[in-house]
Amino acid sequence: MGVTLAVLTSGGDAQGMNPTVRAVVRSALHHGAEVHAVYEGYQGLVDGGDRIRHVAWDDVGYILTRGGTVLxxxxxxxxxxxxxxxxxxxxxxxxxxxxxxxxGGDGSLSGADVLRAEWPSLLAELVGAGELDQETADRHPVLALVGLVGSIDNDMVGTETTIGADSALHRIVEALDAIGSTASSHQRSFVVEVMGRRCGYLALAAALAAGADYVLIPERPPQPGWEDDLCELVRAGRVAGRRNSVVVVAEGAHDSANQPITSAYVRTVLEERLGEDTRVTILGHVQRGGVPSAYDRWMSAILGSAAVEELLAATPETVPPLVGVRGNRVHTVPLHEAVTRTRELADRITARDFDTAQKMRGDGFTEMVQLFESLSRALPDTDRDSSPRSRIAVLNVGGLAPGMNAAARAAVRLGLHRGHTMLGVDGSFRGLVAGDVRELAWGDVSDWTGAGGAELGISRDVPAVEDLYAIGRGLERHGVDGLLIVGGWDAFASAGTLRAERHRYPAFQIPTIVLPATIDNNIPTSEMSVGADTALNHVVSSIDRIRETSAATRRCFVVETMGGYCGYLALMSGLSGGAVRVYLHEEGVTLSRLAADVEQMVDSFAAGQRLFLAVRNERASEMYTSDFLRRIFEQEGRGTFDARQIVLGQTQQGGSPSPFDRILAARLAARAVAWLGDEMAAGSAASAVIGLHEDGVRIVPLQRAEELADREHRRPTDQWWMRLRPTVDMLAARTAAGPGV
Structure with a gap:
C-alpha cells in the first residue's frame, strides 16, 4: 500500500497558505504519494465526509495568486x-x-501535536468500541506530523519568517506610505495600529521600512515617562523640518508595567501635550488580505516541498519537526520545542522579563530594534563642537535599483549622528570629477525611504585608466576620508580598480566599502542585493496579469526578465509565478531541450491546458532569443494555441522599494557607516563588500570577494538560489496531461 497524507490549514488565515498547499500537493504527487485536503481546519477532521477530499494535480491549479486559504x-x-x-x-x-x-500558528500546531501523541490510544479506543479493526490499526501505528507556520505575526520561535508575514508587511507599508503623503499635506500626526497581539515584528519592521518616528511593541515596552520621550522626538522632528509624524503601535503594546498602551491614548498624548492635529488609523484585517508577495510564494514552495520530504522519510521514532526558515534556507527544529519556547516567550513578557523575550525573537529582531532606535534618534545636533570631522562620500554606480535612496538616507543620518560630514556625489564618479558634490543635511534625505529612482543620480561608467587621476583629484579636493559605493557589478568593479591603483594614487588610500544594490542580485559574497526583491515582485505582478488572460484563450507566453548573465530574477519569478519552463544562461538552451518543450507544450494544450508560461533570462542564449522561442512555439502549435513574447524591460527597476529592500538597505548602510568610521579612526585603507549572508550581515574584504567572482559573466561563481532549480521543475512537471500552473 502506498503512502497517503493529508494537508490542512488552521488558525488565522495568512497570505502564502495557498502556495504552500499547492507545493505540498504537487510535491507529494511527484513522489508517488496519495494526497487528501482537509477543509475547514480541525473541524473538517472531526466532521469527516466530504470535508476530507482526495486532491489531484489540477485541484491546486490557479491558487498560487490567491490570498487567504482555499481549504x-x-x-x-x-x-x-x-x-x-x-x-x-x-x-x-x-x-x-x-x-x-x-x-497554522502555535495553537494549531500544538493541537496537531496532541493528536499525534494520543494517536495510539485513540486507535485502541476505536478498536475496543468496534469502530476499527485491529488489522487496520496495526497498519497505522503512528501519526507522522510536520508543522509549517502560517501566521502574519511572525511570532514563532524556531523560524526567522512565517508564511504570510512578508505579504502583511507589504500591506502595512503601502498604507503607511499613503498616510505619510496626506499627513505631510496637512502637517498632521498619525497613530497607526497594526496587528501583533504578542509579537511586535510587524510594527517594528513597518516602522523601520516607512521611516516612522516612534514604535511601541510588546517585547520592548517604553519606560515610565515615555510620553515625554515621544513628544520630544516629534517636536525635534518638526523643528528639523519634518511635516508629518507617524507613530506605529502594535495591538499588543504595553508599558513596562504591562499596562496596555492604546492608539487612542497615544493620540491624546500628542494632541494635549503638543497641540498636534492627530489621526488614528487601525489597519485591521486589511493586513491579512491581498495576493501573497513573491517571497511568500517562493519560500512557501520550498517549505511545502520540504515538509513532504520530511513526512515521506518519517519513521515511528521520528520527532515531529517544524519546518521553517533560516537565511533563505529550510531549517527544521522539533515542533514541540518550537511551540513550547514560543509560549515561554509570551510568559517572559507577562513576567516583565523583556530582555530575554527580545533575545528569544532572534538576532535579526534585536538588530532591527537597535537600528530603528538609532535612526529615529539620529536628529540634527546643533551642539556639536567645531573640531574637524571625517568626511564620507556616498555615490551610486551602475544600473538603477529600488532602495538606493533608502540606503543613502540611512547612511547620511547615521553618519551625521556619529559626527561625520556626509557628502552626496551627484552622477557617480563623473560627478566627483565635475565637482557635483554637496554636503547632505538631515532634512535633505527626509523623503528618501520609499522613493524610487536615485536622488544622487547614477552612471554605469566604470573608472578607466585615463579617469583615475581626475577621480583622485576629486577625492582630494573634497577631502574625502571614506567612500561608500552603492550599486551593482559596476560598483564592485570600480572599487576593485581603486584598490588595485592605491599604490599609484594616494587619494585612493582611504577605506572604501561596496553596498550591493542591483536587481540582478549578482554580487559575490552577498546573497541578496538591495533592489532584487522589489524587481522580483514587479515581475511576479506582471506574470499574474498575464495569467489572467489565459481565461480567454489558449496561449503560450515567453516572459523575458532582466538580470544580465545572472538568472536570479528568471528562476525566482518562475518559481513564484508558476512557470512551466525557465531558461537560464547558467544552464544554457539547447535545440534538443526546446524540441522536448515543444512536444510537451503541444500535448498539454491538446489535453485542455489553457496557459503555458515560460520565463527566460535576457542572456539565456544569444541564439535562442525570446522572439525565436515565440516563433518556434507558435509554428509548432499549428493553430491550436498562439504565442506571445513579453519583455518587461526597465519596469523591473522602477517603483517604490519593497519593505524587504528598505530594511535591507538600512541594515547594510548602518553597518557600512560604522565600519568606515572604525577604519578611518584606525588610519586604514581597507576595501570591503558588505552583504547579507546565510548567518546575517557580514563584511568581507574586497579581495576575497573578487576571488569568488565569475568576471566574464559578471556573477558569483556559486549562486545559492540555483539549488532551488529542482523545486521549480517538480512543481511544474506533471507527467499525465501536461504541465499545470
Missing amino acids: GTARSAEFRDRAGRRRAAANLVARGIDRLVVI
Whole structure:
C-alpha cells in the first residue's frame, strides 16, 4: 500500500497558505504519494465526509495568486475534547491517512501535536468500541506530523519568517506610505495600529521600512515617562523640518508595567501635550488580505516541498519537526520545542522579563530594534563642537535599483549622528570629477525611504585608466576620508580598480566599502542585493496579469526578465509565478531541450491546458532569443494555441522599494557607516563588500570577494538560489496531461 497524507490549514488565515498547499500537493504527487485536503481546519477532521477530499494535480491549479486559504479555516471546540480527536483519528484512518501537514500558528500546531501523541490510544479506543479493526490499526501505528507556520505575526520561535508575514508587511507599508503623503499635506500626526497581539515584528519592521518616528511593541515596552520621550522626538522632528509624524503601535503594546498602551491614548498624548492635529488609523484585517508577495510564494514552495520530504522519510521514532526558515534556507527544529519556547516567550513578557523575550525573537529582531532606535534618534545636533570631522562620500554606480535612496538616507543620518560630514556625489564618479558634490543635511534625505529612482543620480561608467587621476583629484579636493559605493557589478568593479591603483594614487588610500544594490542580485559574497526583491515582485505582478488572460484563450507566453548573465530574477519569478519552463544562461538552451518543450507544450494544450508560461533570462542564449522561442512555439502549435513574447524591460527597476529592500538597505548602510568610521579612526585603507549572508550581515574584504567572482559573466561563481532549480521543475512537471500552473 502506498503512502497517503493529508494537508490542512488552521488558525488565522495568512497570505502564502495557498502556495504552500499547492507545493505540498504537487510535491507529494511527484513522489508517488496519495494526497487528501482537509477543509475547514480541525473541524473538517472531526466532521469527516466530504470535508476530507482526495486532491489531484489540477485541484491546486490557479491558487498560487490567491490570498487567504482555499481549504478554509475554523475554530473547533470539538477538537479540543478527546472525543472529537477520536473522531478525527477515525476519519483519517478510514482513508488510510497516517501522515499530516498542518499549516497554522502555535495553537494549531500544538493541537496537531496532541493528536499525534494520543494517536495510539485513540486507535485502541476505536478498536475496543468496534469502530476499527485491529488489522487496520496495526497498519497505522503512528501519526507522522510536520508543522509549517502560517501566521502574519511572525511570532514563532524556531523560524526567522512565517508564511504570510512578508505579504502583511507589504500591506502595512503601502498604507503607511499613503498616510505619510496626506499627513505631510496637512502637517498632521498619525497613530497607526497594526496587528501583533504578542509579537511586535510587524510594527517594528513597518516602522523601520516607512521611516516612522516612534514604535511601541510588546517585547520592548517604553519606560515610565515615555510620553515625554515621544513628544520630544516629534517636536525635534518638526523643528528639523519634518511635516508629518507617524507613530506605529502594535495591538499588543504595553508599558513596562504591562499596562496596555492604546492608539487612542497615544493620540491624546500628542494632541494635549503638543497641540498636534492627530489621526488614528487601525489597519485591521486589511493586513491579512491581498495576493501573497513573491517571497511568500517562493519560500512557501520550498517549505511545502520540504515538509513532504520530511513526512515521506518519517519513521515511528521520528520527532515531529517544524519546518521553517533560516537565511533563505529550510531549517527544521522539533515542533514541540518550537511551540513550547514560543509560549515561554509570551510568559517572559507577562513576567516583565523583556530582555530575554527580545533575545528569544532572534538576532535579526534585536538588530532591527537597535537600528530603528538609532535612526529615529539620529536628529540634527546643533551642539556639536567645531573640531574637524571625517568626511564620507556616498555615490551610486551602475544600473538603477529600488532602495538606493533608502540606503543613502540611512547612511547620511547615521553618519551625521556619529559626527561625520556626509557628502552626496551627484552622477557617480563623473560627478566627483565635475565637482557635483554637496554636503547632505538631515532634512535633505527626509523623503528618501520609499522613493524610487536615485536622488544622487547614477552612471554605469566604470573608472578607466585615463579617469583615475581626475577621480583622485576629486577625492582630494573634497577631502574625502571614506567612500561608500552603492550599486551593482559596476560598483564592485570600480572599487576593485581603486584598490588595485592605491599604490599609484594616494587619494585612493582611504577605506572604501561596496553596498550591493542591483536587481540582478549578482554580487559575490552577498546573497541578496538591495533592489532584487522589489524587481522580483514587479515581475511576479506582471506574470499574474498575464495569467489572467489565459481565461480567454489558449496561449503560450515567453516572459523575458532582466538580470544580465545572472538568472536570479528568471528562476525566482518562475518559481513564484508558476512557470512551466525557465531558461537560464547558467544552464544554457539547447535545440534538443526546446524540441522536448515543444512536444510537451503541444500535448498539454491538446489535453485542455489553457496557459503555458515560460520565463527566460535576457542572456539565456544569444541564439535562442525570446522572439525565436515565440516563433518556434507558435509554428509548432499549428493553430491550436498562439504565442506571445513579453519583455518587461526597465519596469523591473522602477517603483517604490519593497519593505524587504528598505530594511535591507538600512541594515547594510548602518553597518557600512560604522565600519568606515572604525577604519578611518584606525588610519586604514581597507576595501570591503558588505552583504547579507546565510548567518546575517557580514563584511568581507574586497579581495576575497573578487576571488569568488565569475568576471566574464559578471556573477558569483556559486549562486545559492540555483539549488532551488529542482523545486521549480517538480512543481511544474506533471507527467499525465501536461504541465499545470
